[in-house]
Amino acid sequence: MSFSVYGSAPWKDTEELECTMVIPEAPNAFSFCFSAPSGAWFDFAPGQFLTLGLPMPHGVEWRTYTISSSPSRHLSLTVTVKAQEGSVASRWMIEHLKPGMRIKAMGPGGVFCLKDAKPRKYLFVSAGSGVTPMMSMATYLWDTGVQPDVVMINCARTPTDLIFRSRLEHMASRTPGLKLQFVVREDDPYRTWTGYKGRFNALMLGLMAPDYLEREIFCCGPDGFMTSVREMLYSLGYDMEHYHQESFHAPAETAAEVPVHDDVVPSDDNMAEVEFVASGKSATCRETDTLLQVAKSSGLNIPSGCTFGVCGTCKVKKTAGDVVMVHNGGISDEDIEEGYVLACCSKPIGKVAIDI
Template identity: 50%
Template sequence: MNIGVSQNYPHLDQMQPWNDRLHLLECLSVVEEAPNVKTFTFRSDNHNWFRYEPGQFMTFELPVQPEAVLRTFTLSSSPSRPFTVAVTVKAQEGSIGTRWMLDHLMPGVRLKAFGPLGDFSMRKHPGSKYLFISAGSGITPMMSMTRWMNDCAPQSDINFVTCARRPSDIIFRKELEYLTSCMPNLKLTFLIKEHEMGQVWTGIRGRLETPKLPLLAPDFKDRTIFCCGPESFMRDVRNMLEASEFDMAYYHQECFGPAPEPVLPMLDGIATEPAAASATVTFSMSGMEVPCAAGETILKAARGAGIRIAAACESGLCGTCKVMKLAGDVDMDHNGGILDEEIDEGYILACCSKPLGNVEVEA
């Protein structure tokens, strides 16, 4: 497949925004960033441009055998360069999806994707100056926001702190060091845990701890803070900031995970069962009518009947389970995984939509 420069590549004003309901993404390039870390750059398979906020994420359908899996990744690219999008992926131990990407995803491969979505962006939560705190691949949304500010607001005041196990594990190190020469108010700090044999390291070692924070960012209480990394890392950062009496209204973090199971009501100390079926969900494409208990989501009803609706986060965040509602009303309590215009068109998120009477959906 020839994926070189197209002689007929249109100008931006001749293109339409990418629409995840109509088109696929085509892998354009693969770049190794660190051990077991690669950046995958994609373009639309139909000459579209990408409109999103720096720091948002996309969900990819990966053709892992015997059944495709859904994985959500934050975009490391900047919307100031709208012809492509990129994700930077670290192969997680025991992960089928990330391992497949590093081993099999190459230029020319096409994937289905959903999004971009998410509220983790300085465009959603603006501040006069920022403190970015990350660990490992949690650096990706910080890189997206920093790249955007370098292109569009290079005077932005950013204190950028990222943690890694070893110097060789620091993702985007060379680019970040270069950006400090382009952005006069970008302060960069790398923290590492282990020193590598034969390598000289003159930077800071150890964990990000409460005594270090005022040294790394003396004015951290005056900054809007964005944090991303493993859950344990973000929990430690939250605890550190709360102990320092930081105003947590200016703290934002990125994480993905399924919604918690609902707690059943208690009666004399005994958990009661959900109420009997109170609605019927008709799945038009499957030709099935399925009873749905009170308080049960459309996604749960579909799974109980063996009907497959793609879903990743299951908390109304990623937008993967978007389906068209053909009839009826639902109570949809989402977390930003669907746009207002999509709701106006009739779309709902199956994972967080509970029928208010009989409902018909396109699934």
């Protein structure tokens, strides 16, 4: 007696997908598992996406979701969806997409993915549902049967919001090559959290992955989160040729569609000017100098403590101009919106005025 576990050919997007399971992962987050009715198997690169045709009441809506399952497990394909505020399509999936339903799909596609299974040192950094491609990549590396070397950092609002936490912890408990690090903004009520808490920052990165300069980094999450990660890596001297990122917007299907980030990176070759408004002084400097350094060299005293953006002692009001500030949690988002910066970790771009 014999039977085949695979169909005769890989799945083509001319065939509809059938929903086979719906799995709750976290508040407002569910995994939807699909199979091919013909028995065809799935072929894609870990980290790629699928575009689903959702039969909503007003007509078919096409939405793109990262595949959270691994191509090493060919018989099914899974996307994990979190309904964000104001989301229509994802909310429809959570409320209406059930096992047995068939939907149209296009893909897979995308360039944010592991290119091969060669042993490398990886760092996966994600926030919220940005963990979905990282889950695919981590599972794929696990399934190769070769000891992985992965540090995986996932950030969320609360411990309950950490998608795939239990599954990842089980994988990490079976191999020393997968190291998990979680960061949350708030505790869950009546439950103790002993891990990292606050805004993910350079200090945390150094503790979580001391050899981050040697690792290939993949990052996925909200735009603001990814911008802060890039700024952090720039300031730490990371070779950005080894940095890759996805976003919650329509993923790039080809290398030509990958957006070029217009990040402002301070340079030793560029000069800047800092005006100290209350003191009536100004000074020229390099973009790589901090406001604190420029103030001290100008004979002015800005109270300071840690000098790396934690304590908040050197908070000053910026009244004009732009700075690049890479802090470690010593200033609130509300203060930043009001124009405050930390002098110890703020570098002037062009002409800047501060109220001292």
